[in-house]
Amino acid sequence: MTQALPAWLCAPLDALRAQRDVGRLHHALLIHGPRGVGKALLAEHLIRGLFCKTPDAQGHACGECAPCKLYLAGNHPDARLVEPEIEHRQFAPYLHAIAQDDPDRKADTPRKQRLISIGQIRQLNEFLVTKSQFGGWRIGVIAPAEAMNVNAANSLLKTLEEPGGSTLLMLLSERPSALPATVRSRCRSLSIPAPAHAEAGAWLRSLHPQGDTEQALALSGGAPLAAAAMLDDGRLELHGQALSELEQLLRGRVEPISLAEQWSKVGAPIYIGFLQSWLVDMIRMHSGAGVPSAALARRLQALAQGLDLRELYRRLDAVSEARRLLDRSISLQALLEDLLLGWMPTPRRR
Ligand SMILES: [Zn+2]
Numbered sequence: 001m002t003q004a005l006p007a008w009l010c011a012p013l014d015a016l017r018a019q020r021d022v023g024r025l026h027h028a029l030l031i032h033g034p035r036g037v038g039k040a041l042l043a044e045h046l047i048r049g050l051f052c053k054t055p056d057a058q059g060h061a062c063g064e065c066a067p068c069k070l071y072l073a074g075n076h077p078d079a080r081l082v083e084p085e086i087e088h089r090q091f092a093p094y095l096h097a098i099a100q101d102d103p104d105r106k107a108d109t110p111r112k113q114r115l116i117s118i119g120q121i122r123q124l125n126e127f128l129v130t131k132s133q134f135g136g137w138r139i140g141v142i143a144p145a146e147a148m149n150v151n152a153a154n155s156l157l158k159t160l161e162e163p164g165g166s167t168l169l170m171l172l173s174e175r176p177s178a179l180p181a182t183v184r185s186r187c188r189s190l191s192i193p194a195p196a197h198a199e200a201g202a203w204l205r206s207l208h209p210q211g212d213t214e215q216a217l218a219l220s221g222g223a224p225l226a227a228a229a230m231l232d233d234g235r236l237e238l239h240g241q242a243l244s245e246l247e248q249l250l251r252g253r254v255e256p257i258s259l260a261e262q263w264s265k266v267g268a269p270i271y272i273g274f275l276q277s278w279l280v281d282m283i284r285m286h287s288g289a290g291v292p293s294a295a296l297a298r299r300l301q302a303l304a305q306g307l308d309l310r311e312l313y314r315r316l317d318a319v320s321e322a323r324r325l326l327d328r329s330i331s332l333q334a335l336l337e338d339l340l341l342g343w344m345p346t347p348r349r350r
Pocket of ligand 1: 065
């Protein structure tokens with residue numbers, strides 16, 4: 001099932017549905033806002049409402065009719081997602097992963113390219129002008145839109161200028177300023193600002209009454225959907241364990257090679273993400289900035305003892321490089337081993 005819509009997305013969705021009801025829904029929407037705010041979730045709810053044969057009075061999809069079932073199964077023929085990693089898959093499950101804003105889950109899928117190519121956009125253009133199989137909307141989503149290269153963006157212009165009937169194009173973006181002005185000016189802009197901390201926290205608690213929602217929010221940089229994903233898939237718990245394991249490593253109670261093996265079995269991208277977030281927090285603390293969780297700050301401070309800013313940046317560079325190499329087919333265990341050896345006291349380093 002699609003996740004319930006958080007309160008801060010209800011007003012924008014209602015506004016879009018009201019525009020649809022009077023036939024004034026713009027054919028190209030640029031939905032922009034910070035990471036993890038729910039841009040893809042908003043798009044998904046709008047799409048489902050448009051496809052559904054028997055929506056309720058508020059325009060919510062029924063979840064029972066044929067188009068609803070097809071969409072939920074990821075098989076609706078009138079919807080396409082264009083994203084850098086995977087080309088033109090039927091998209092409900094993929095959009096759902098984006099809706100959760102879960103970089104680790106996405107990192108598990110093979111990455112062929114980082115950019116959205118002109119070929120992908122041409123295919124989307126062709127898709128959008130063919131007849132809808134259900135006689136209704138034909139919908140394309142480009143996420144993140146700023147991943148389009150210049151040629152790809154240019155090839156989208158004609159569709160933006162002369163859309164077919166009942167065509168909807170949604171561009172999702174964290175950095176709309178990175179899009180060419182020619183694209184931006186042809187879309188209706190819809191900004192989704194981050195909710196207040198209290199509102200995000202209340203939403204998370206409604207989903208996870210028992211979970212440590214504050215810690216999840218802190219670790220997700222305040223991005224509510226990313227925090228929800230951490231609580232959903234047990235990554236928050238894993239995070240606490242990983243920190244203990246790194247502490248054990250520095251005390252010499254566990255070998256880097258065995259820890260790397262263990263971590264790579266669970267998922268190297270997850271742990272590389274943890275290392276990155278810890279280093280960013282250590283650098284913030286070093287620079288006098290606060291870290292949202294006091295308990296985490298104390299542990300990170302102990303781990304960073306004796307490390308100067310230059311060394312912290314060196315380690316952050318190593319982690320960023322490892323993150324980049326995740327896309328290539330090299331041994332993830334070796335990647336983690338190298339990183340963990342870099343955390344060992346000096347005499348033991350390679
Ligand atoms: Zn339905």
